[in-house]
Amino acid sequence: MRQIDNIKDIEYKIFNTNRFSLSLKEKNELTKDLKNSNILIVGSAGSIGSVFTKKILKYNFHGLFLIDKDENSLTELNREINLFFPRLKNKINYIVLDITSSNIDDILENKKITHYFNFAAVKHVRSEENINSVRYMFKTNSFDFLPSKKFFLKKFFSISTDKTCEPKSILGVSKKIMEQNLANFKKKNPKVHVSTTRFANVAFSKGSILEFANKRINEKISFGIPKNIKRFFINHSEACNLCFKSILKEKDGGITIPNIDTFGKEEFIYEIVKKILKIKKVKYKFKKKVNNIKNKILHIELKNQNNHGQKKSEIFKEKNEKIIDTGRNKGTLLLPLVHSKNNFQKKILNQNNLSKLKSFLKNNFRTYKPIIKEKKVSREI
Numbered sequence: 445m446r447q448i449d450n451i452k453d454i455e456y457k458i459f460n461t462n463r464f465s466l467s468l469k470e471k472n473e474l475t476k477d478l479k480n481s482n483i484l485i486v487g488s489a490g491s492i493g494s495v496f497t498k499k500i501l502k503y504n505f506h507g508l509f510l511i512d513k514d515e516n517s518l519t520e521l522n523r524e525i526n527l528f529f530p531r532l533k534n535k536i537n538y539i540v541l542d543i544t545s546s547n548i549d550d551i552l553e554n555k556k557i558t559h560y561f562n563f564a565a566v567k568h569v570r571s572e573e574n575i576n577s578v579r580y581m582f583k584t585n586s587f588d589f590l591p592s593k594k595f596f597l598k599k600f601f602s603i604s605t606d607k608t609c610e611p612k613s614i615l616g617v618s619k620k621i622m623e624q625n626l627a628n629f630k631k632k633n634p635k636v637h638v639s640t641t642r643f644a645n646v647a648f649s650k651g652s653i654l655e656f657a658n659k660r661i662n663e664k665i666s667f668g669i670p671k672n673i674k675r676f677f678i679n680h681s682e683a684c685n686l687c688f689k690s691i692l693k694e695k696d697g698g699i700t701i702p703n704i705d706t707f708g709k710e711e712f713i714y715e716i717v718k719k720i721l722k723i724k725k726v727k728y729k730f731k732k733k734v735n736n737i738k739n740k741i742l743h744i745e746l747k748n749q750n751n752h753g754q755k756k757s758e759i760f761k762e763k764n765e766k767i768i769d770t771g772r773n774k775g776t777l778l779l780p781l782v783h784s785k786n787n788f789q790k791k792i793l794n795q796n797n798l799s800k801l802k803s804f805l806k807n808n809f810r811t812y813k814p815i816i817k818e819k820k821v822s823r824e825i
């Protein structure tokens with residue numbers, strides 16, 4: 445039997461679920477909606493963005509513009525599309541670009557974009573320890589993706605995260621502001637369909653602990669994982685289906701979230717890692733402290749972590765958020781986007797002191813409570 449190294453095969457083996465599939469009626473609505481459209485996908489070569497891009501290729505669009513700051517990943521996507529979808533070559537444009545260093549308005553106007561999907565994100569709590577990284581996080585997650593006006597837009601989607609719910613991290617706050625900015629854009633441009641989605645951890649996504657663990661297991665190199673952190677997981681296809689569901693007509697002005705009843709219990713990360721090890725038939729030993737990088741038996745450091753900003757479990761809805769009953773799909777729920785009168789952009793981006801910025805965020809977001817001398821996540825496994 446061959447060794448299973450491909451991350452897609454591992455994902456299929458462990459998370460072979462299809463909880464948020466699109467109905468025939470939903471597929472027909474999308475087919476009609478995307479016909480002859482000019483589509484912009486930002487973050488198109490990322491974990492979710494690339495799968496979403498490949499799924500959208502089956503629709504009869506007029507033009508497709510793919511933006512990503514990762515040149516290598518975008519080139520890989522370009523080659524794959526040319527190989528498997530050669531008839532679409534002349535319809536697709538590839539643009540290496542960081543949205544924080546450009547004006548999104550120029551692209552939306554010049555390319556006459558009708559459908560704009562934003563998957564760009566700075567998503568690690570580890571990026572919160574330096575003021576420059578934090579400013580970049582806010583520019584990417586909260587502000588620079590946002591158009592100044594409607595232009596030719598019919599639909600505008602930007603991906604969110606469960607971490608916006610009662611945010612305890614700067615990342616969560618940045619995405620909470622993103623949701624508020626979407627709501628503000630919708631209020632100013634009521635004819636544009638505006639939406640987002642929050643969902644669970646996407647298994648084996650780029651930069652995730654499961655992707656890292658799988659890589660180290662393949663290389664037979666020691667690594668560390670938390671013992672006490674548990675999560676809900678979805679696969680890449682399920683994540684994309686939630687994105688597609690959020691652009692349906694009935695989801696306008698809303699936040700699509702998975703119904704927590706569809707998941708069952710959260711799973712400890714180390715239990716998922718044990719499943720990977722079993723599939724690959726790798727002998728291992730959990731240790732409190734790993735000293736050697738390589739051993740005959742794979743050593744894995746396993747310990748409790750209590751890092752500020754990292755939630756031990758997940759929620760998708762805050763207590764004060766009201767569910768909008770669409771009466772259609774019990775697998776998902778709909779929450780309203782809520783606009784804010786606060787304009788945080790200048791106050792956040794002009795701040796050069798991280799401690800002062802944390803104090804500002806603490807005063808404006810009740811669940812964000814920074815610790816003065818908190819343990820740095822970058823010092824942990």
